[in-house]
Amino acid sequence: MALLEVKDLKMYYRTARGHVRAVDSVSFEIEQGKALGIAGESGCGKTSMASALLRLLPSNGSYHGGSVVMDGKELLTMSEEQFRKDIRWKRISMIFQGAMNALNPVHKVGEQIVEAILHHEDVSREQAVKRTHDLFGLVGINPKRFNEYPHEFSGGMKQRAVIAMALACHPDLIIADEPTTALDVMVQAQILKSIAELRQRLNLSMMLITHDLSVIAQTCDSVVIMYAGKVAEYGDVVDVYTRPAHPYAMGLVNSFPNIQAARTEVRSLPGFPPNLLAPPSGCRFHPRCPLADEECKQVEPAVREVGGNKHMVACHKAEIVQQGGDIWSR
Amino acid sequence: MGFRSYLLKRLFYAVVVLFVILTFNYVLFRIMPGDPEKMILDPNFTPEAKMELRRQYGLDDPPLTQYLNYMKSLLTFDLGMSFSTRRLVWSELRERLPNTIVLFMVTFVGTAALGISLGVSSAANRGKFSEQLVMGAGLFAHAVPSFFIQLLLLLLFGYYWPILPIHGTISAPPPDGAWAQFLDRAWHLILPAGSNIVIGFGSWALYTRNTMLEALGQDYIVTARAKGLPRREILYHHSLRSVLPPIVTLIFMSLPGAVSGAVITESIFSWHGVGRYLLDATLQMDYPAAQGAFYLIALAVIISNLLADIAYGLVDPRIRVGAGAKR
Amino acid sequence: MTQNQRTAEKAQVAKAAAAAAPRRLTFWEQYRRKPQGVAGLLIVALYIAVAVFAPVVSKYDPMEDMYLADNIAVPIWLTKVNPRYRELPPTMQFNLGFDSWEVTAADGVEVTGWEFEDAEGISIDLPATEAPEPVEGEDGADTPPDSEDSGELFSIVSNVQWDPFGLVTSGQGTSRDEADEAVSLDFSFDYDYKKPQTFSASMGYHIDAPSDASTFIELDLVTPSGKAFDLWDTTAYGSVSNGSFIVDARDFDLKMRLGISFFDEPADVVFSERGTYTVRVKARSDSVSGPVNVRIEPVSFGVLGLAHGLLGTDHMGSDLWAQLVYGTRIALAIGLSAAFIAVFIGTSVGLIAGYLGGIVDEVLMGVVDVLLSIPTMPVLIVLGALFGKSVMNVVILLALFSWMGIARIVRSQTLSLKERTFVEAAKAAGGSSNYIMVSHILPNTMPLIFANLVLRIPSAILTEASLSFLGLGDPRVPTWGRMLQNARQFGAFTKMAWWWMLPPGIALTGLAVAFVFIGNSVNEILNPRYRERS
Secondary structure, eight states, X not given: OOSEEEEEEEEEEEEXXXXXXXXXXXXXXXXXXXXXXXXXXXXXXXXHXXXXXXXXXXXXXXXXXXXXXXXXXXXXXXXXXXXXXXXXXXXXXXXXXXHHHHSOTTSOHHHHHHHHHHHHSOOOHHHHHHHHHHHXXXXXXXXXXXXXXXXXXXXXXXXXXXXXXXXXXXXSEEEEESTTTTSOHHHHHHHHHHHHHHHHHHTOEEEEEOXXXXXXXXXXXXXXXXXXXXXXXXXEHHHHHHSOOSHHHXXXXXXXXXXXXXXXXXXXXXXXXOOTTSOOXXXXXXXXXXXXXXXXXXXXXXXXXXXXXXXXEOOTTHHHHHTOSOGGGO | OOHHHHXXXXXXXXXXXXXXXHHHHHHHHHSOSSOHHHHHXXXXXXXXXXXXXXXXXXXXXXXXXXXXXXXXXXXXXXXXXXXXXXXXXXXXXXXXXXXXHHHHXXXXXXXXXXXXXXXXXXXXXXXXXXXXXXXXXXXXXXXXXXXXXXXXXXXXXXXXXXXXXXXXXXXXXXXXXXXXXXXXXXXXXXXXXXXXXXXXXXXXXHHHHHHHHHHHTSHHHHHHHHTTOOHHIIIIIIIIHHHHHHHHHHHHHHHHHXXXXXXXXXXXXXXXXXXXXXXXHHHTTOHHHHHHHHHHHHHXXXXXXXXXXXXXXXXXXXXXXXXXXXX | OOHHHHHHHHHHHHHHHOSOXXXXXXXXXXXXXXXXXHHHHHHHHHHHHHHHTHHHHOSSOTTTOOOSSSTTOBOHHHHHHOGGGTTOOBOEEEEEOGGGOEEEEOTTOEEEEEEETTXXXXXEEEOOOSSOOOOSGGGGGGOOOOHHHHTOSSOOOOOSSOOTTOSSOOTTTHHHHHTTOSEEEEEEEEEOSSOOSOXXXXXXXXXXXXXXXXXXXXXXXXXXXXXXXXEEEEEEESOEEEEEEEEETTOHHHHHHHTOOTTSOHHHHHTSSOEEEEEEEEEEEOOSSSOEEEEEOOEEEEEOOSBOTTTOBOTTSOBHHHHHHHHHHHHHHHHHHHHHHHHHHHHHHHHHHHHHOHHHHHHHHHHHHHHHTSOHHHHHHXXXXXXXXXXXXXXXXXXXTSOHXXXXXXXXXXXXXXXXXXXXXXXXTTOOHHHIIIIIIHHHHHHHHHHHHHHXXXXXXXXXXXXXXXXXXXXXXXXXXXXXXXXXXXXXTTTTOHHHHHHHHHHHHHHHHHHHHHHHHHHHHHOTTOOOOO
C-alpha cells in the first residue's frame, strides 16, 4: 500500500470574482521511501497542493472534494486538533520555499527546532536540545551555532537549518517546496545532494515541488506534471521523460536534449497560462496546443493509462504525441 | 555593530538633537516680535533701574556670551524669571511637571495598551466585530480633529450631563486626606486622559493589526503552523513577538504627536501643566517662560526617544546581537 | 469586506491564477471599483464646489456682514423643532421707503415720493398755519403726560422734552391729538415671537423751513394694544440738512427716555405683547411765514433676531453658515498648498539623499531624524507667534515640518531604483545625475509621491485647524478651527450652542476622511506593497 494516496483532490480559492480552481481533481500516490516530483509553470497549483496536503489553506481556500489517505487514515476529515498534533511535522513535514523567511527572525534557530520537537513528543528539553544538536550535525551545521539568530546564518545554512527542522520529528514524508530556489548554484547542488543522502539514510518519502525538471530527474522516482490545476501527465520519471504523452509535457521535456545534461527550467511555451477563474473549456491546454481539434475544445480528456507501468495522461492525442516527432516545431 | 556601539550612537544622536533644539530655541526667542525690554521695563523707571534690570536679565552682554550663558543656565535648569509673574520659571514648571507627566503617562499607557490588544485580537479574528471596530477607530484617529472630540466631550459631560469635572487637575479646595486627594485627581483625569485614549487608540490598533497581519502572512508563520504549533503559540510567541520591533518604532513615531496632543488637551481642560504653560506664555510673549517650557518639552521627548531606542535594541535581536543594525 | 482581506485575496489570486488576467486595468478602472475611493472623491468634489460657489451657497460674507442677528442666535429651523427655542424672533429688518407707509395727512399737507439714493424717501410739504401757536416747552409743566411712568419705582421721568401730543398715548386717548397732527406715517408688521433682546431704528431727515418756523418730528413704536413708545423726537428751528439719528435698545438713553426701570430692558418692555406693531413717524410744523418741506430718508427699523439662518450666529452676530462655507476655501487652500510644498521638499531631499548617497545622504537624513523627533505642535506654536498670524506663514510652517516622512519614503525608493538596470544603463550612456534623477528615478517614484500627497492634505488641514483653535491662526480669515475657538471662548458652552461647534468639526472630519479614503484607495492601486503607517 502506498504511504500517501491523493485522490481527486479539489481545492479552490474563493475570490470576489469567483472560484480559482488551484487544485482540480488531482490524484497521485507516494510509496514509502520513494520520491515524487511535481512540476509545472508557476501558478499551476503546485504550491497550493503542498499546503492542501498539510491543511495549511489560506483563509479563503477550501476543499471541494477528494481524499488524502495516509496509512489508511483519511486526513481531510480528521479533527483540526488531532491533525495538528499527530500529522503535522510528526508524519508530514515540509521544507519551505525561500528559507530566508521560513525562520522567525526574533527567535534563535536552535530554539525553533526544539520548539517543534517539544510540541510533538514527550521528551525533556535536554533531550530535544540534544537531538537538535545531532540534527545540526546531520545537515552539516556546527552545533555550536544553536544559539544564533537567523540573521547570523548564511543563505545555505538557513536552508540546511530548515531541512534539519523538517527532520526533527522523524517524519515519514517531507514535502519540499522549491527547496533551492533562492540559493546560488553551488549551494543548490550541495543542498540537493544532502537531501538525497538523508532520504536514503532515513528511508524517507519525499514530495519535491519544483519548476526545475532536471532536479526532478536527478532526485525523484516518479513525476506529476501539472497544468492549470490539473494533472497533465503522471508516471515513472523514466517513462515520462523518454516517452512523454502530453503535448505540454513533451514541450517541457524536449526543451533539454539530455536528462543528465545542464539544468533547464520549464521553458515558456507559446501562449499564456490560463485564467483559473474561468479555465478554458474541454482540455485546459487546448488554446496553446498545436494538436488541438474540436474534440479538445469540447471534451475534457479523462486521465488514462498509456503504455502500462501506471503512466497516466490526460490527453486525447496521447498516441500521436508518443509517436514522436517534435510536435512543437510544426 | 554590537549593542553597546548601537547605544553609544543613539546617545550621541540624542545629544546632537538636544544641542540643535537648544540653539534653535535660543535663536528663536531672540528674534521674537516685541522688544522684551518693553515687557519688563516700565517707562517710568529711572535710567539706573533700567540699567539694573537689563543687567539682571543679561541683555547687555555680547550675543556669544549670552548664548554661552544661556546654554550653561539651561543645562542647570536656571531658566530665568517669568516676565509676567516675576517668578522663577523653573519653579513654575516644576509645579506643573508632575501634572503633565501623569496626564501623559496615563494617556500613553492607556492608548498603547488598548490599541495593541485590540490590534492583536482583530488580527487574530479576521472579519469579526473587533476588526470593524479597529478599522473604524483607525480612520477616526486619522481624520477627526482631536480637539473637536474633546470639545464635544466637554459639552456633553460639562453641560448637558454634568457628571465629570471638566476643568483643572484637582478640586478647589482639595479634599482632605491623601487618599481622597488621589481619588479626586484621578476623577479629574478621566476626561482629559480618557478623551486622548479614545482618540488615539485607533492608530495604534490599526498599526498593530497591520503589522500583525503582515507577520501572520510571513513564511515563518506558515512554518510554525506546519510544525503543528497551537494557535495561541503562533499568535503570541511567533507573531506578536516578531512585531514588537515595529511597535516600538511606533512609539518613536507617536511621541512628538502625543506631546502636541498634550498641549491641546491641557489647554482645553485647563490642565495645570507644562503644555498649557507654553501656550499661554507664547501668546503673552513671556519669553523666559515659553523658552523654559519649550526646553523642558524637548528634553522630555529626547529622553523618551532614547528610552525607546534602548527598548528597540532590546527587542530586535538583529541589533542586540551582531551584524547589520538598521532601523 | 475590509481592504486587507481584499489585498490578501488579490495576492492569492495572483498566486493561484498567475497573472492570468488578460489586460492590466487602467488606473481609473481600478479606482472606480473602490467604493471608499469613489465616496472620497465625491465628498471632495462637493467641498470644492462649495468653495468655488461660496458666494452662491451663502448669502452673507463672513468678513463683511456682522450683526446680522443678535449674538449666538439659534438656527431658524431649531425654533420649529426644539420647544426650548420655540418662537424666538428672527431678524426683522425693514427699510421703509415711500411705498411702505400708510399715510394720514391733514388738509393741505402734501406727501410725495422723493428720490433718495436707490430707495424712495418721503417728501412732506406742510403749509403755513394761520395762527402762530407756541410749541416750545414753557407751559409743559402742567402736562405730566404719562401715568405709566409714575408707577415705576426707579423711573426717571422723561422731562427731557415736553411733548404736547403725549409721549405715550393710550389707545383711546389718541383721538385727542390726532387732529393736531399734520401728517402721520404708519408701517405695521406682525410680531408673534418671544421678546427680542434688542431693536434699533435709524433715519435721516432734511427740513427746509423759514428760520422762524419750528418743525417737530417724532418716531413712535405702537404696540398691538395701542401703547405708543416715543423712541425719538426732535423739534427743529429753521432748516436742517442731513439730520439723522440712531436708536438702539441697548442704549442707556432710551431707557431714560422711555422711563424704564434700571433693571429692565427696553426690548422686554416694548415687545411684551404679540400682534401687530406699528412704526409711526409724525411730523408737524408751526410755520407762519411760509411752507415747510420735510424730507425723510427711508427709515430703517429692525429687531435683532434670536434665531437666524441655517446655523445661527456667533458672538458678533456674524452668520455661522457663511463662516462654514467660506471656511471650505481656506481649508482646501491651506491643505493643498501645504501638502504640495511639503511633498516638493520631501521629494527633492529624498531623491538627492538617495541618489547621491554618502555624506550628503548622512547629513540630510540626520536633519530628517532631528526634525522627526521634535514635537511639531510646540514648535509651530512658538514659530506661529514669532512670524505673525497669517495664512501664508501657517502654510509655510506646516510644510516645513511635515516633509520628512516623504523624504524617507522617496529616499528608500530611490535607493532601490538606483540599482535597477535602466538606471545603470542611463549612467553608462553618460547621463548626468540631474538627468537620471529627474527623467528616470522621479517618474518611478511618482505613484508613491502621489499617494503621499493625498494623505498629507488631511493632516495639514487638521494641524492648521489645531493652530487656529489654539488662537494662532490668521485672525482675519474665517477658518473652521477659529470657529471652534470662538465657540469655546465666547460662550457656546454656557448656551449649549452645539450648532456652533458641530458643523465646523464635522466639516473638518468629512474633508479629512474623504482625503484619507482617496489616499488609501490610490495607495492600494499604485503601491500595493506599501502599507500606510499611521
